[in-house]
Amino acid sequence: MAVYLFHGEDRFARLEAVAALRREHDTDGALTNNSVSFDGARVSLGELGAAASAAPFLGGVRWVRVDGLCARFGVPRRGARQMGEWDGLPDLLPQIPPTTVLVFVEDELRRNNPMLRLIEPLADTREFARLKPEQALDWLRGEVRRRGLHLTRNAAQTLVDRAGGDRGALTHAVDKLSLYAGDANVDETIVEAMVPAMRSVSIFNLVDAVAERRLADAMRALDGVRAEGEPEARIIQMLARTYRQIVVAREVIDRGGSNEDIQQAANANFAWLARRLRRQAQAYTQASADAALARILEAEVSMISYRRNHGGLPEDVAVDLLVAELAGAR
Template structure:
C-alpha cells in the first residue's frame, strides 16, 4: 500500500506556527509586487497557491468580510495568504481615488466611526488564526503615528516602506546586477532621464539591454541610444532639460528634431518658458529650506529624482538670471506675435543666450 504525503514548502513550514502580519506602504509598486510574488511563491505550487490566496479590495471592505478569508483554514497547505489593498486608507476616511485623496500620507482616522473600525481591526489581529498571513497594502505612505505600525511591531510583523528611490541612476546600476549586467554610470543617468521613475519600464529596458550585451561588456550610452526609444515625456522635455543643463549642442540638436517633426515654434517657446518657471519655483523652495523629497511632494512628482534633477539644473543659474530670462521670453513672445522678430531666429538666439557661460 502506497503512502500518501503532502509536500510543504520550506517557507511554509518555517512560518506555520504563527500569524504573520505584513504592512507594505509607499508608491514603489514594482518592488512591492516583487515582495508579494515572493510571499506567493512560498505557498508552494501555483495550483495550491491559487486555492490558498485571496486578493481583496479594501475600499469597500468590512472587518466581517475580511474575517471570512483570514479565519478560513488552508486547503492542502499549511498557510493562507490574504492580501488587502487600500483598507487603511479607507479606514482613515481617505479612500484612494475618492474624495479626500489629496493627503500625502495615510493618518489615523479622525471620525469616531472610522476610529472604532480601526480599533476593531487592531483587536482582531492578535486573534487571527496562526495559519494565516495577512498583507495590508497601501500605495501612499503611512503617517509615522499610525496605530497599525505599533501593532505590527508588537505582533512581530513586518513593515516595509516602498519609496521610489531619489537616486534613480543608483537604482538602475544595482538593478542591472539582477540581470547579470553592468551599466556605466553615464548610461544609467541617460536611461533614468529617458524613462523616468517608471520602475517597471526601467526593469524591462535593463533586461533588453542585458540580453543585447550578453555580459560581454558594460551597457553604454550608445546601447541606450540604439535600443531605448524616447518616450513622449522625454521628447516633450528634451529641449527644456538641455537648456537647464546649459548644453548648447544638445539643445540645438533637440530643437532641430522638434522642428523637423512639425512642432510649432511658439509651442516650443512655451515649453522653454515652463521650464524656466519650474527652475525658479524649485530654486525658491530650496532657498526656503525644503528638501528634494518635500519639493517632490509639493509638486506632485512621483519621486525625489525629478526634484533632484531640477535642482541640479537650477544650480546652473542665479535667481536673478532666471527671472531676467523669463522677462526676455515675454518680450520675445510679443516680438514674434507683432511680426518684429522671426520665430526661428528668436529660438536660436534664445538658446545661445541661455546656454552661454
Template sequence: MSASKPVVYIFHGDDEFALGEAVNSIRAQMGDATTAEMNTTRLEGRNLNLDDLVRATRSLPFLAERRLVVLTDPLGSLKTNADRDKFKKIMEETPATTALAVRISSPLLDARGRRSGKTHWLEKWAAGQAGKAYVREYSLPKGPQMANWIRQKAKESGGEFNLQAAALLGIYVGDDPRLAAQEIEKLLAYVNYQRPVEPDDVEHLVAYAGETSVFEMVDALGARNGREALRLLHRLLAEDDPLRLFGMVTRQFRLLLQTRELIDAGNREQEIASTLKIHPFVVQKLMGQVRNFSLPQLETIYHKLLEIDEAIKTGQTEGDVALETLVAALTV
C-alpha cells in the same frame, strides 16, 4: 513551519511595482502557481467588510503550508477607533497558517509627519507584536536614486550597468520601476550578460517615442472619445509591448492623480514640478490635461489600474485585452 515567520505583512509606499513584488515574494513560497492561486484571497479595502476578512484569514490552506490573504488599501474604511481596534484584533488572531499581506498604496506618514516624530497607529501596533508583524515602506526611486536602483536590479539579475547608462535609462523611464525593470532585462539580454550595459546600448534599444501617443490617448479618454482612444491604443499596441505600454499608462495616471491633489492643495506650477521631480514643461501638459478629470475619477481609474496590474501578474488577463477593456469602460 518556521516559528519566526511573520503572519501579518504591512507593505506601504508609493512604489506600486515594489509593493507587488513584495506580495509576490510571499506567493513564491507557497509552491507552484496553481497551488498558490488556490490558496490566495484578495480583498479590496475601500469596501472592506471586516467579517469577510475574518473568514478569509481563518480559512485553512489546501495542500499548502499557508494561505495568503491580500488586503489592498483598507485605511479609508478604518476611520473610527472602534473599527481600528476590531481590525487590530483580527490581525492579532490571524493564525500562523495564514499570511495576511496588507498592501497600502501610499506612505503611512508623509515626510513632514516623519520629521515631527509621529508614528502611525499600524506601526505602533506592529511594534508590539514580537515578530508576528512585519512592516516595510517602498518609496519610488527618483532622480539619482533611480540610477542606483537600476544598477542594483541589474546586479540582482546577474548583469551590470555602468553609471552613465543607468542615469540615461533613468531619464527615459522616469519614476516607473516596472518599466525600468522591463528595460533592464531587455538590455541585459542584448549584451548577453557578458559586459556592462553602456549609454550607446540604451540609446539603441530603448524607445521613448510612445510617451507622446500615451498622452494623446489619455487626452481622448478625458474627452470621453472612445473611438479615438481605441485608435491610439491599437496604434501603440502595434508598436510596443502591452506590459510596457500598461506601465506607461499607469505612470501617466499616477502623475495626473498627484498633480490634481497638488493643485487642489493650492500648489503652483513650480511647486508641483519640485514636488514631483519632473520638468516644468511636463507639469504644464499635466495641468492642462488634469482639467478633464475630477479627483474621485482619477482615484477610481488608478485603483482600477492596480486591479488590472494584479490580474495581469496572476495570469487572469492579457495586457492588451485589459487595456482595451479599460478604455471601453472609461469612455462609455
C-alpha cells in the same frame, strides 16, 4: 500570527516582495486552493475576519491579501476618525491563527493615515520608497552585471536620469536594452534613443488604476499624465494594450491556466506582470473584459471621426468619459 503591511510608491519592489513572501509560505504548493484576495475599498471587517480565521484546506497555510484598505480611509478629518467597525481591527489581528498569512498591500501612505496607525504596531511593516539617485545607480550596476549587459558609466547615469528611482522602470529599460544590444556595449546615445523620460511611468499608474477600477486614483493620474504632456492618443493606446492583455488573461484563467500560461499568451515580459494581470483579470468576466476593450476602440473611433470633421468627440472629452466609465464600472 503572521500579519504584514507592505506599502510605498515603488510598486515594482512592493509587488516583488509580496510575491517572494508568497513563495516562502507556499512550501507544499497548496496556496492555489488556500488564497483569497479582497478589495480594501469594499471588504468589511467581518468578511476579513472570517477569511483570516478559516483553516487551510489540504495544506499548511492560508493566504489572505487585502489591497487598498488604508487608502480607503485616507487622512482623517480634524476631530473625527470615522473608522466605524474597523476600530475593532486591533482586537481581530491577534486572534488570527498561525496558519494564516495576512498581507495588507498599499501605495504610498501618509504617516497620519488612521488605518496605517491601527495596523502598523501589529504587523511586520515594510515601506518601499523610490531609490535615491545614488541608490538607483548601485542597484542598476548590480542588475546589468546579473544580466550580462555592457553599460557604460555615462549610459548608466543617463538611464537613471530618465527612468528615475523606480525599479520597475529601470528593470523594463534594462530588459529593452538587453534585447536590443545583446553582447554589444550600450552608450548614452542608445539609452536616449530607446528609453523614454520618466513621464511614461505615470501612464502605467493611470492604466493600472483604470483596470483596477480605482476611479479617484484614475482621475488624479489622468490629470498628472496630461500635465506631463502625454498625448490623448497614447493614453488610448496604452489602455487598449492593457485590456487586450486582460482579455487574454481572462481566457487563460477560464480554462484553468497558470501564471506562466498568462505570461506567454499575453506576451508579458515579466513574471510579476503576469501575476498582476491575473489579479486584474479576476475582477472581470470574459464578457465585461470584452466590453471594456470594445468601449476603448469605440472611443478611439470617436476621436478619429472628430479630427476628420465626421462627428465624434474631442480627444480630451472622449478620454475623460472613457476613463470615468471604465474606472467607475462595478
